[in-house]
Amino acid sequence: METCEKHIELYKELDKYIENLKGKKGVLINVLHKAQELFGWLPSEVQEYIAEKLNVSPSTVYGVVTFYNFFSTKPKGKNQVKICLGTACYVKGADRVMERFLSELGVSEGEVTKDGKFSVHGVRCLGACSMAPVVLIGEKDFYGKVTPDMVPKIIKKYKEGGE
Template identity: 70%
Template sequence: MPSTNCAGHEELYAELNGYIDSVKNQPGSLINVLHRAQEIFGYLSEETQQHVAEKLDIPLSQVYGVVTFYNFFSTKPKGKHQIKVCLGTACYVKGADRVLERLKEELGVDLDEPTQDGKFSIHAVRCLGACSMAPVVLVGERDFYGKVTPDEIGKIIEKYKEE
């Protein structure tokens, strides 16, 4: 195992290595390997990117180029519950900035940072496709909240604290 592995992650790297070994001779395997690595680790750290480059015998620059090109890859840890706040025009005009500020206050984090317990992170997005419900908040991939006010943030967060 390369020296880039962090202590305590041996099992996770072993799982990733098993996956890499099963697909490494397939064309276009890099994106699939990166998806699997992000599933395993939650994000793609520099160490994980280096590990993937070594295992696939490709330049780190190629791995980094793919990771930074596609927006579904993350180089920073994210919370278990990712809270997306739409800052598109309709949402912004209806107070999304105040909703975002309340979220940051309640969770004690800034944008794109996980909470201390790793349960939450807040992300600003340009559009969630629900302008008629502005301002809109999305928790995870499915839980939409429309016409959100800052005063509703506490209730929304509470719903996910025990998960």
């Protein structure tokens, strides 16, 4: 991960957060959450930095990061496209929706588009099975009964709306 001014700022903010937790026990998960919120994911440099700051071994940090699936060790796009691959969505063609997203964006699953705007991820049941197949973009944009033909239009919305 390149170190640029923006990243220096992010490290400073992380330092501040750690400073506020000084003296408290069991703060590793909180710090990792904060780091992921700041950086968008947890590159190994950031994990090592946290290990040093909290005086724990890098393998302890790595162990926690890989144990919980809400931590990510890969970069993610600005708009994370989460396609539900749970049973209800799968039987209604979620795999074809996934294929269309991947081919329209020219990426493989988990990869970030060159402009950094999108990454596509298969996820477990999103709890909206009656709307299957379901796609979630970001944290709150739900799309139900999605067909492959709807995919270009959905993508366009985020391309136009993004920077």
